[in-house]
Amino acid sequence: MKVFHYINFLIIFLFLIAICIVEEMLVSSALENVQNYCFEIENYISDKQSLKENQIVLMVDNLEFDWTKDESKLCYLVNHISIKELSYEISHLKAYISNDDIVEFKAALDAIVMYCHSYLHFMGANVHNIL
Amino acid sequence: MLTIIVRSILIYCIVLLVFRLMGKRQIGQMQPFELVLTLIIADLATIPMADISIPVLHGIIPLLTLVVLHFVLTIITRLSIKLSSFLSGKPVILINPKGIDYKAMKKLNMTIDDIFACLRDKGYFSVAQVQYAIVETSGKISVMPKAEFAPATCQDLDLKPDESFVPITLVCEGKILKDNMALARLQETEVAEIVKKEMNSKIKDVLVLTIEKSGRGYIQLKKDKGKSFQTKRLGSV
Numbered sequence: 001m002k003v004f005h006y007i008n009f010l011i012i013f014l015f016l017i018a019i020c021i022v023e024e025m026l027v028s029s030a031l032e033n034v035q036n037y038c039f040e041i042e043n044y045i046s047d048k049q050s051l052k053e054n055q056i057v058l059m060v061d062n063l064e065f066d067w068t069k070d071e072s073k074l075c076y077l078v079n080h081i082s083i084k085e086l087s088y089e090i091s092h093l094k095a096y097i098s099n100d101d102i103v104e105f106k107a108a109l110d111a112i113v114m115y116c117h118s119y120l121h122f123m124g125a126n127v128h129n130i131l
Numbered sequence: 132m133l134t135i136i137v138r139s140i141l142i143y144c145i146v147l148l149v150f151r152l153m154g155k156r157q158i159g160q161m162q163p164f165e166l167v168l169t170l171i172i173a174d175l176a177t178i179p180m181a182d183i184s185i186p187v188l189h190g191i192i193p194l195l196t197l198v199v200l201h202f203v204l205t206i207i208t209r210l211s212i213k214l215s216s217f218l219s220g221k222p223v224i225l226i227n228p229k230g231i232d233y234k235a236m237k238k239l240n241m242t243i244d245d246i247f248a249c250l251r252d253k254g255y256f257s258v259a260q261v262q263y264a265i266v267e268t269s270g271k272i273s274v275m276p277k278a279e280f281a282p283a284t285c286q287d288l289d290l291k292p293d294e295s296f297v298p299i300t301l302v303c304e305g306k307i308l309k310d311n312m313a314l315a316r317l318q319e320t321e322v323a324e325i326v327k328k329e330m331n332s333k334i335k336d337v338l339v340l341t342i343e344k345s346g347r348g349y350i351q352l353k354k355d356k357g358k359s360f361q362t363k364r365l366g367s368v
Binding site: 008009012013015016019075076077078079080081 | 186189198202
């Protein structure tokens, strides 16, 4: 019986380690993915005067699709409220395309990159977060 | 709402599992570090139950972390006496043959009324009856009475009674407890015979049936008074 007792604790201990690793991997891969999309879009529109292009719509759609997919996974691990701003900003991108508002579009992209950066900072395990 | 219900059930099961893994100690028997863990667990469990924006894992992970921490602390307290006394404290002698230790009383933040209440709880109404009173690390008080006030034992009276055994429950609310039947080395037919002989009834009508090693038993039907009976002595139990 004592062996089972030890095994129980070992299983819990391993489960905790596994959860930490999975969280770290999921969070960083999802946010880095969003950041990469944003950089790619920023590069693409850097010399454009208008947003009325299928390629831009496609890139934003891909960004939204991938983020929605990752967000549903992240919801198991992180607080919904912590990541909702990212979803808001991504949905704003589509509105700016239909209004052809390139200034607001770029600002929204910057905001997304900034959110990703700050989330990566406060979601990971580091001394600042612990203290 | 359904989310909250499902979350509550899930967290309840996890907390139940956590307490089962932590052991069977009651609140009053807890060491200080166990009490701290219990209080934290109670608080942690309620957070993800009510707030559905927080993932349920945010409640479960700290709970499981505390289980592991408790396990580690238990091992450490077993291995190191010094750390054990640091975490759990040391028993304190509150009353010695000279009387109440005032310094110990103040250190424990107790009053004379508290001491008297504890002594009365143990069946002693005067400090003069007590040789030693020790406050255990769990906060409970153990009392050793003076020899003249101690209850007489069989040894004092030079008696040699039979060893007593815990009565075995054979039937509970009309259901036969098979593990206990095996322990008492009885067959279902033998139990049915006892029920028929003593109460002229069937097993399904029995509220409780217990039996001791000496063969002395107690039976009560669901709709009748209970009675004691004597049957053959049980084999080695």
